[in-house]
Amino acid sequence: xxxxxxxxxxxxxxxxxxxxxxxxxxxxxxxxxxxxxxxxxxxxxxxxxxxxxxxxxxxxxxxxxxxxxxxxxxxxxxxxxxxxxxxxxxxxxxxxxxxxxxxxxxxxxxxxxxxxxxxxxxxxxxxxxxxxxxxxxxxxxxxxxxxxxxxxxxxxxxxxxxxxxxxxxxxxxxxxxxxxxxxxxxxxxxxxxxxxxxxxxxxxxxxxxxxxxxxxxxxxxxxxxxxxxxxxxxxxxxxxxxxxxxxxxxxxxxxxxxxxxxxxxxxxxxxxxxxxxxxxxxxxxxxxxxxxxxxxxxxxxxxxxxxxxxxxxxxxxxxxxxxxxxxxxxxxxxxxxxxxxxxxxx
Numbered sequence: 001x002x003x004x005x006x007x008x009x010x011x012x013x014x015x016x017x018x019x020x021x022x023x024x025x026x027x028x029x030x031x032x033x034x035x036x037x038x039x040x041x042x043x044x045x046x047x048x049x050x051x052x053x054x055x056x057x058x059x060x061x062x063x064x065x066x067x068x069x070x071x072x073x074x075x076x077x078x079x080x081x082x083x084x085x086x087x088x089x090x091x092x093x094x095x096x097x098x099x100x101x102x103x104x105x106x107x108x109x110x111x112x113x114x115x116x117x118x119x120x121x122x123x124x125x126x127x128x129x130x131x132x133x134x135x136x137x138x139x140x141x142x143x144x145x146x147x148x149x150x151x152x153x154x155x156x157x158x159x160x161x162x163x164x165x166x167x168x169x170x171x172x173x174x175x176x177x178x179x180x181x182x183x184x185x186x187x188x189x190x191x192x193x194x195x196x197x198x199x200x201x202x203x204x205x206x207x208x209x210x211x212x213x214x215x216x217x218x219x220x221x222x223x224x225x226x227x228x229x230x231x232x233x234x235x236x237x238x239x240x241x242x243x244x245x246x247x248x249x250x251x252x253x254x255x256x257x258x259x260x261x262x263x264x265x266x267x268x269x270x271x272x273x274x275x276x277x278x279x280x281x282x283x284x285x286x287x288x289x290x291x292x293x294x295x296x297x298x299x300x301x302x303x304x305x306x307x308x309x310x311x312x313x314x315x316x317x318x319x320x321x322x323x324x325x326x327x328x329x330x331x332x333x334x335x336x337x338x339x340x341x342x343x344x345x346x
Contacts, residue, residue: 002070003068006031006032006073020341034057078115082119107123176245204233236284241287259297260275287317287343
């Protein structure tokens with residue numbers, strides 16, 4: 001059994017890691033940390049875990065936790081992971097970081113969008129963790145930078161047509177919607193019930209969302225040259241889920257059926273990618289609670305535009321589920337181990 005810890009386990013992504021790891025047959029959960037809930041049983045903070053774990057939250061240093069585990073998940077805010085990751089790496093532990101601190105390969109770009117980076121050497125060791133695209137690199141890695149939720153939906157949705165040179169990369173438009181859990185568990189006015197219920201609004205409009213450089217970094221790798229996208233996120237009055245609709249001009253004529261077949265061929269061996277039949281499209285409720293990314297595609301033949309619809313659970317494939325998928329690859333487990341959860345519907 002692999003000994004696992006969650007460093008910063010009291011937020012939504014930490015809670016989802018707990019939920020999935022408790023049922024993982026190849027790991028033993030040894031440590032979960034939280035300064036706020038030090039000494040408090042996990043089940044007192046999240047009653048869903050009653051009788052499922054006797055773990056209590058610890059307020060422990062990275063050095064202390066490193067002595068207890070083989071693999072650690074960093075479920076920390078950006079700016080904090082960069083302090084903890086080097087400690088675990090120096091101790092020879094395998095690290096999966098769910099923050100934004102190690103996703104951007106360019107330190108200057110990170111500092112433009114976030115803050116001063118204190119661990120550039122560790123940044124060079126990190127492998128970007130979308131398994132469907134970087135599986136071979138992840139297998140050899142000790143340090144995985146788990147992707148953001150919006151980028152996961154957009155990169156997986158766009159990868160086939162970008163890599164296949166099917167679209168005009170200068171005119172990619174991304175329209176995404178997310179549930180409120182994407183804002184985290186910390187109380188803030190914008191995610192209060194009365195602010196969100198019965199409403200629907202955009203935010204960070206005009207290229208201001210911090211996930212944008214991450215998207216452009218990975219889409220540029222797929223395209224083979226630097227590209228920019230127009231990205232507008234929206235907040236849905238639901239707890240979880242992301243649905244991204246991506247538009248781009250096609251470089252050649254094709255039918256919706258041909259495009260669908262191309263996507264099925266591109267992702268034919270991927271357990272967590274489901275390509276919909278021609279003329280059908282994903283619904284957030286069809287991926288809720290699961291590690292699936294559902295994709296439906298079509299062509300607007302009037303304008304020769306491709307339309308790609310991608311749906312994920314932002315807390316699972318967009319965070320904790322994908323992190324465990326990465327851990328499975330790093331540890332040599334079957335990729336789907338502990339992730340065989342059927343979507344919760346209705």
